[in-house]
Amino acid sequence: MPEVIYSLAGKKVYVAGHRGMVGSAIVRRLASEGCEILTALHAEVDLRRQDQVEAWMGKNRPDAVFLAAAKVGGILANHTYPADFLYDNLILEANVIHAAYKVRVEKLMFLGSSCIYPKFADQPIVEEALLSGSLEPTNESYAIAKIAGLKLCAAYRKQHGKDFISAMPTNLYGPGDNFDLDSSHVMPALIRKAHEAKVKGEKEIRIWGTGTPLREFLHVDDCADACIHLMKTYSAESHVNVGSGEDISILELAGLVAEVVGFEGQITRDLTKPDGTPRKLMSADKLRALGWSPKIGLKEGIADAYHAFLDGHYLERSNGTVSGDLMGQSDISFERAKTSARHAPTHATVAHHPSR
């Protein structure tokens, strides 16, 4: 195991975006680190507002920050709202990173995304591929904001000696995901489509695009574990890929989700929808060399995400846009105890346990 160079024990740790999928997983994972977790509701602190961010940071003075707040969405949302994805993310990350510098935060982690890399980068994509080619148009705005965020962390390190690091997760999924079919990523969309088709007795589900694009998936609890590992053991200017090291075609993924959910009908394609990047498998070498590897396999992870969907996690995220009718709740063929144990905090030293 690599040496712990930054201990979170006894520290005030601010998780920005604690109600989101990743932020809530980081909060769960931090429960065993013996730290005090600080959170702020979006309604109390709009991170796009510099005055609100600086006032909150000045008052609460965190020692460490996980920046897991962002405007996030799937391929269609990114494509439809490029101004929101660029503006919100640029301003939000600039506000938090600059305020963290001003109040002398000791360590900060910025979360980017695998979409920062060129559309046709060599696979698996190494960290050095950044800015070596053109971006995928469907998420160019979001990618540019994320590249700005990681460069901002590097710049505060260079100019001010701040220990601000960046992690670039691959496509994530799990409890707390967004299951709204217009704005979600592919995994929650497939889980919802397969489940609803199964309980309604429908004969097909329709996936977007050709089904040929390849994507790499990581369960959000693995992502949170990797983030905490990096926070404790990594300190350098360059960002680190956070992935599983394996990819799968969207059509194969749809088949796997259908199997897990128990949907036995056809999978058809909506060719009016975009494919996006043909392949984005990130190299896992750097993270592996830093002593971390994933623990949750894809099929097990999908079963866990499906349980979370059935448990109604998505209802809290839907803002009324989703029916909320979970039809067929009792028809669960997976073993629950194992997955729910992973979600439970193992240590109760959290001063402020946020409510969702």
Ligand SMILES: NC(=O)C1=CN([C@@H]2O[C@H](COP(=O)(O)OP(=O)(O)OC[C@H]3O[C@@H](n4cnc5c(N)ncnc54)[C@H](OP(=O)(O)O)[C@@H]3O)[C@@H](O)[C@H]2O)C=CC1
């Ligand atoms: N999901 C994925 O597949 C991937 C995610 N990531 C990265 O992980 C991070 C978290 O993503 P994820 O958890 O999926 O996203 P979510 O949408 O689930 O969560 C985002 C969080 O950010 C908060 N937020 C957004 N805008 C503001 C704002 N203006 N002020 C205050 N809070 C705000 C939201 O609060 P509220 O809900 O209250 O509005 C929410 O808690 C992001 O940086 C994303 O880029 C990286 C790769 C893949």
Ligand SMILES: C[C@H]1O[C@H](OP(=O)(O)OP(=O)(O)OC[C@H]2O[C@@H](n3cnc4c(=O)[nH]c(N)nc43)[C@H](O)[C@@H]2O)[C@@H](O)[C@@H](O)C1=O
């Ligand atoms: C994490 C990453 O997420 C986004 O990139 P993406 O990987 O292209 O996102 P996605 O999960 O929405 O789609 C993956 C693939 O799957 C196909 N697909 C099939 N059927 C459905 C479907 O029903 N819904 C969705 N959303 N996609 C579908 C879809 O057509 C595409 O080929 C970025 O915008 C950016 O935000 C980013 O960083």
